[in-house]
Amino acid sequence: MKTRLTELLGCRYPIIQTAMGWVADARLVAATGEAGGFGFLAGAVMTLEEIEQGIVDIKTRTDAPFGVNFHMYVPHAAGIIDLCIDHQVRAVSYSRSPSAKLVEKLKGAGIVCIPTVGAYRHALKAVELGADALVVQGGEGGGHTGSVATTILLGQLRDKVAVPYAAAGGFRDGAGLVAAMALGADGIAMGTRFLLTEESPVPAQTKAVYLETPPEKIVVSTRLDGLPQRMIANAYLARLIDATSLGLLLRALKNGFQFTRMTGGSLWGMLRSAWAMYRSGDLSLGQTMMAANAPMMIQEAMVKGQPDDGILPSGQVAGLIDDLPAVDQLLAMIMRDAEGTLARMRAVSEAAGDKE
Numbered sequence: 001m002k003t004r005l006t007e008l009l010g011c012r013y014p015i016i017q018t019a020m021g022w023v024a025d026a027r028l029v030a031a032t033g034e035a036g037g038f039g040f041l042a043g044a045v046m047t048l049e050e051i052e053q054g055i056v057d058i059k060t061r062t063d064a065p066f067g068v069n070f071h072m073y074v075p076h077a078a079g080i081i082d083l084c085i086d087h088q089v090r091a092v093s094y095s096r097s098p099s100a101k102l103v104e105k106l107k108g109a110g111i112v113c114i115p116t117v118g119a120y121r122h123a124l125k126a127v128e129l130g131a132d133a134l135v136v137q138g139g140e141g142g143g144h145t146g147s148v149a150t151t152i153l154l155g156q157l158r159d160k161v162a163v164p165y166a167a168a169g170g171f172r173d174g175a176g177l178v179a180a181m182a183l184g185a186d187g188i189a190m191g192t193r194f195l196l197t198e199e200s201p202v203p204a205q206t207k208a209v210y211l212e213t214p215p216e217k218i219v220v221s222t223r224l225d226g227l228p229q230r231m232i233a234n235a236y237l238a239r240l241i242d243a244t245s246l247g248l249l250l251r252a253l254k255n256g257f258q259f260t261r262m263t264g265g266s267l268w269g270m271l272r273s274a275w276a277m278y279r280s281g282d283l284s285l286g287q288t289m290m291a292a293n294a295p296m297m298i299q300e301a302m303v304k305g306q307p308d309d310g311i312l313p314s315g316q317v318a319g320l321i322d323d324l325p326a327v328d329q330l331l332a333m334i335m336r337d338a339e340g341t342l343a344r345m346r347a348v349s350e351a352a353g354d355k356e
């Protein structure tokens with residue numbers, strides 16, 4: 001299936017495996033590329049060395065193109081951009097855009113810039129800043145998310161941007177792929193569906209919680225970092241909701257220090273990034289101070305396998321997923337289902353034609 005997105009990214013199918021902190025590792029990204037999709041390494045929670053190792057690891061596993069996701073406000077963001085250029089990765093993704101100058105630098109090096117946006121105006125802004133393509137995520141999507149549902153967001157965007165875009169938020173199968181394309185998208189991007197695969201590194205006991213949670217228990221909360229995030233309503237989130245403001249502040253400071261140490265930064269670097277984030281005007285002071293909360297709280301469940309002691313970011317689509325296929329089986333299933341859906345629609349339209 002060729003679309004503007006497959007042409008731009010150099011993959012066989014218009015299916016992106018999005019970056020997920022602690023989840024989208026080299027093995028998952030390489031498996032996605034090998035199976036014909038396009039994977040992003042979750043660089044936002046990694047040190048420079050870990051990102052480089054990840055890139056090298058992916059390249060030893062596959063020749064397929066892939067991308068790296070990063071956060072513009074980590075102290076080593078400029079270093080990540082240089083790494084991506086040195087290693088000629090095919091694409092980068094981000095949710096807070098680097099400056100137009102840095103976007104230009106990446107594009108000048110032949111790297112596709114494909115940010116994730118969760119609102120119509122953010123999509124227009126990202127294109128203005130030079131994005132080559134977009135991942136457009138509706139509110140049912142996992143992790144940080146907007147308030148507008150995927151179908152509505154796609155309706156807002158239709159015919160409004162010249163660049164190709166993948167629809168995200170709520171996708172898991174071929175019917176969804178066909179629906180997204182009918183609504184104007186050039187493909188789909190999925191997080192939760194890839195988290196629930198054989199290759200995903202998430203411990204089995206944490207995957208089991210995702211598999212048994214119904215859609216209505218996958219909620220949006222601002223308790224992590226002041227920004228809306230979709231996650232499973234577990235005991236840990238309940239504790240966060242009950243915590244006092246002082247308790248939240250102390251937790252945010254502790255997580256901020258831990259995150260800085262973990263990503264190889266210094267206290268001074270952390271303060272500079274926090275200041276830059278605040279100055280950008282995107283976040284309030286409280287949100288800036290809590291910015292490192294999410295990655296640290298997610299780590300407990302995703303890496304240590306303690307689903308009750310951490311946050312479980314998830315799209316609502318987890319409520320419709322009950323299996324853990326290998327990535328190549330998953331992509332084959334999606335493409336078969338897309339063919340079946342198209343055939344079903346053709347049959348309906350032919351039957352209607354016969355009646356006329």
Ligand SMILES: Cc1cc2nc3c(=O)[nH]c(=O)nc-3n(C[C@H](O)[C@H](O)[C@H](O)COP(=O)(O)O)c2cc1C
Binds near residue numbers: 141144168169191
């Ligand atoms: C566990 C988890 C971790 C995530 N971490 C990141 C991240 O590090 N960077 C990012 O840009 N998006 C992150 N996201 C958002 C996903 O990349 C993606 O946009 C979203 O999952 C799409 O919606 P879906 O889950 O319905 O497929 C995360 C999502 C999940 C579920």
